[in-house]
Amino acid sequence: MLHAEIVARVRELLLEGAIPPGTRIAERELCERFGVSRTPLREALKVLAAEGLVVLLPNRGARAAKPTSRSLQDLFEVCEGLEALAGELACRRITDAELRAIAALHAEMVGHYKADDLAQYFRCNRLIHDAIVRAADNAVLSGLYETVAARIRSVRYLAPMPSDHWVIAIKEHEGILNALERRDGQGLALILRSHLRVKRRQVEEAGLAENADEAGDDNVTLLRRRQNRA
Amino acid sequence: MLHAEIVARVRELLLEGAIPPGTRIAERELCERFGVSRTPLREALKVLAAEGLVVLLPNRGARAAKPTSRSLQDLFEVCEGLEALAGELACRRITDAELRAIAALHAEMVGHYKADDLAQYFRCNRLIHDAIVRAADNAVLSGLYETVAARIRSVRYLAPMPSDHWVIAIKEHEGILNALERRDGQGLALILRSHLRVKRRQVEEAGLAENADEAGDDNVTLLRRRQNRA
DNA sequence: CAACCTAATTTTGAATTCAAAATGCCCGCA
DNA sequence: TGCGGGCATTTTGAATTCAAAATTAGGTTG
Numbered sequence: 001m002l003h004a005e006i007v008a009r010v011r012e013l014l015l016e017g018a019i020p021p022g023t024r025i026a027e028r029e030l031c032e033r034f035g036v037s038r039t040p041l042r043e044a045l046k047v048l049a050a051e052g053l054v055v056l057l058p059n060r061g062a063r064a065a066k067p068t069s070r071s072l073q074d075l076f077e078v079c080e081g082l083e084a085l086a087g088e089l090a091c092r093r094i095t096d097a098e099l100r101a102i103a104a105l106h107a108e109m110v111g112h113y114k115a116d117d118l119a120q121y122f123r124c125n126r127l128i129h130d131a132i133v134r135a136a137d138n139a140v141l142s143g144l145y146e147t148v149a150a151r152i153r154s155v156r157y158l159a160p161m162p163s164d165h166w167v168i169a170i171k172e173h174e175g176i177l178n179a180l181e182r183r184d185g186q187g188l189a190l191i192l193r194s195h196l197r198v199k200r201r202q203v204e205e206a207g208l209a210e211n212a213d214e215a216g217d218d219n220v221t222l223l224r225r226r227q228n229r230a
Numbered sequence: 231m232l233h234a235e236i237v238a239r240v241r242e243l244l245l246e247g248a249i250p251p252g253t254r255i256a257e258r259e260l261c262e263r264f265g266v267s268r269t270p271l272r273e274a275l276k277v278l279a280a281e282g283l284v285v286l287l288p289n290r291g292a293r294a295a296k297p298t299s300r301s302l303q304d305l306f307e308v309c310e311g312l313e314a315l316a317g318e319l320a321c322r323r324i325t326d327a328e329l330r331a332i333a334a335l336h337a338e339m340v341g342h343y344k345a346d347d348l349a350q351y352f353r354c355n356r357l358i359h360d361a362i363v364r365a366a367d368n369a370v371l372s373g374l375y376e377t378v379a380a381r382i383r384s385v386r387y388l389a390p391m392p393s394d395h396w397v398i399a400i401k402e403h404e405g406i407l408n409a410l411e412r413r414d415g416q417g418l419a420l421i422l423r424s425h426l427r428v429k430r431r432q433v434e435e436a437g438l439a440e441n442a443d444e445a446g447d448d449n450v451t452l453l454r455r456r457q458n459r460a
Numbered sequence: 461c462a463a464c465c466t467a468a469t470t471t472t473g474a475a476t477t478c479a480a481a482a483t484g485c486c487c488g489c490a
Numbered sequence: 491t492g493c494g495g496g497c498a499t500t501t502t503g504a505a506t507t508c509a510a511a512a513t514t515a516g517g518t519t520g
Contacts, residue, residue, distance in 0.1 A: 001288050002474070003276065027501075037475045039269065042503085046233065046273045047280045052370070058231050059481055059502060074370040081315035081371075089307065140282070140304040141311075144374055232504070257471080267505045272473085289472060289511055 006034060006044040014053050014064055015154050021066035025054065051147050053154070067155055069204070075152050076200040080193045082145045083129065087188035089136035091180060098135045099180060102128055106177050113170055118161060128173070132180070132192075152203075160206060168198060236264060236274040244283050244294055245384050251296035255284065281377050283384070297385055299434070305382050306430040310423045312375045313359065317418035319366035321410060328365045329410060332358055336407050343400055348391065358403070362410070362422075382433075390436055398428060 010030065013019045031041050045062045048054040055065050067075065109124035133145045172195040179188035240260065243249045255275070257268050264271065275292050278284040285295050297305065339354035363375045402425040409418035 038502090039474055039476090043273050043276045046277050050277045050280050052373075060483095061502070071369065074368045077319065077368055078315070078370045078374065081311055085308070085311035138304045138307055139301065140308045140378065143282075144308065144378075148370065148374075268472090269504055269506090290513095291472070 002036060003040045003043050006036065006040050007047050009034065010041075010044050010048060011051075011053060011150075014048070015150055017154070019064045021064050021154065023064050025062040025064060027061070052151055053147075065151075067151065072152070072155065072203065073200070075148055076196065076203075079145070079148050079152060080196045080200075082141065082148060083133070083192040083196060084189035086133040086136040086138075086141060086145065087176075087179070087192045088185035089138060089141070090132050091183045091185035091188055093137045094135040094180060094183075098131065102131050102135075102180065103177060105131065106173060109173065110170065113166065121166075125169075125173075128176075132176075155203070161202070165198060165202060169195070172198070232266060233270045233273050236266065236270050237277050239264065240271075240274050240278060241281075241283060241380075244278070245380055247384070249294045251294050251385065253294050255292040255294060257291070282381055295381075297381065302382070302385065302433065303430070305378055306426065306433075309375070309378050309382060310426045310430075312371065312378060313363070313422040313426060314419035316363040316366040316368075316371060316375065317406075317409070317422045318415035319368060319371070320362050321413045321415035321418055323367045324365040324410060324413075328361065332361050332365075332410065333407060335361065336403060339403065340400065343396065351396075355399075355403075358406075362406075385433070391432070395428060395432060399425070402428070 010019075019025060025045065027038055027041060027045075031038055034041065045054055045056065049056045049062070053065050054062050056062050105124050105128050109121055109128065112118075112120040112124060129149075133142055136142075172191060175191045176188060176195070179185075179191055240249075249255060257271060257275075261268055261271050275284055275286065279286045279292070283295050284292050286292050335354050335358050339351055339358065342348075342350040342354060359379075363372055366372075402421055405421045406418060406425070409415075409421055
């Protein structure tokens with residue numbers, strides 16, 4: 001099945017940053033890169049547009065979606081909700097084997113923290129969150145989480161990790177593991193939400209200043225909108 | 231833009247029940263029905279497949295997705311989470327105008343209840359939930375909610391509404407309005423979840439018995455799976 | 461009579477073609 | 491020199507074409 005393959009490969013390019021947010025996607029170029037005709041490529045772009053990774057401009061082609069500070073906030077809010085839900089469900093359904101696997105990942109992650117290996121730390125971090133979602137054993141939730149988390153991750157280069165935040169993150173992860181072991185769904189949900197809120201603030205602080213100038217829906221607009229609503 | 235139009239129209243057909251779940255979707259037929267070639271139609275089917283309304287079988291065409299009891303449960307769980315999140319955000323962001331509009335809808339809905347007009351009642355009910363999600367003012371959340379709620383609604387014909395449940399639903403809706411007015415996000419989230427859980431049980435009780443025989447992933451399987459996980 | 465094998469037909473997946481829209485280029489002109 | 495208009499080129503959106511796979515039908519044989 002050619003179509004699904006292409007969706008996956010283009011998504012890869014978008015998430016890896018090989019096609020940076022905001023850049024024009026030339027059909028021609030991707031076609032010859034993949035060695036396929038425009039038909040399946042265009043199908044793939046439509047699907048990715050439905051996922052929110054690509055925006056289609058009528059008669060003007062496709063661009064890699066560039067999250068505004070606003071849409072990034074929206075994504076974080078939803079991601080919090082999804083992770084909280086996953087945490088609750090996981091506490092009800094997680095198997096001992098899954099729990100052990102997460103504990104192992106946690107230990108490995110702490111090791112990377114002590115070794116100051118940020119990349120490996122992030123890898124474990126991600127695997128843990130994925131494992132929790134998987135333990136929730138809900139296919140719909142997994143699918144939505146994957147796309148939302150991917151869209152957030154696509155701008156992860158914005159977030160530098162101050163070392164004091166790193167300590168906090170480790171503490172929070174201990175709480176996560178603890179809540180899982182106690183099967184405390186409510187507690188886990190709370191921790192996951194605040195955990196994500198920390199990351200969100202990091203991205204906000206890192207990213208807001210720099211894309212305020214070019215995005216149409218910038219911070220000033222955002223503030224005005226949300227204040228007007230009150 | 232032909233493509234988006236076709237996505238919308240086919241989705242309509244699927245949600246209206248004009249193409250019942252599980253039926254084969256003949257490309258040819260839809261093409262002549264819409265008066266378009268296969269290219270944009272196929273693009274539309276790919277998008278709808280990504281949304282979960284259609285399943286694509288390699289070299290064997292498309293079928294209208296038929297939720298199994300399992301996937302329906304998954305959808306309900308996620309919908310609960312999304313509505314709860316929407317409720318929390320809405321309490322923070324809802325404007326007085328939006329609140330008044332919901333109160334008006336609520337009053338209208340009670341009127342339909344007293345007049346025993348089920349169809350109109352459902353209409354208002356849906357509009358209220360949509361309004362709450364809209365008041366949450368989060369585009370990503372709106373999008374996800376729409377698709378998840380649509381997939382649930384696509385099998386709504388399964389759920390008969392016993393009159394005692396109807397009373398409960400009205401009571402719950404009073405609680406919803408009350409929590410919104412008090413801007414009690416936590417409380418609203420709880421009410422929305424239990425509200426949805428009632429509906430979920432209705433659908434389960436109505437639907438489970440009848441599709442157990444044909445679906446591959448039936449109730450027995452479901453129970454076994456989830457029990458095995460403990 | 462039933463099971464199976466083969467050939468015709470239909471249907472799918474993808475490439476190619478074609479028309480319309482947008483982009484870019486060049487020239488004239490103030 | 492700077493600006494605008496018109497033509498050529500490129501790119502997009504959709505139809506058509508073509509090959510491969512599946513389905514169907516029919517015939518053969520045990």
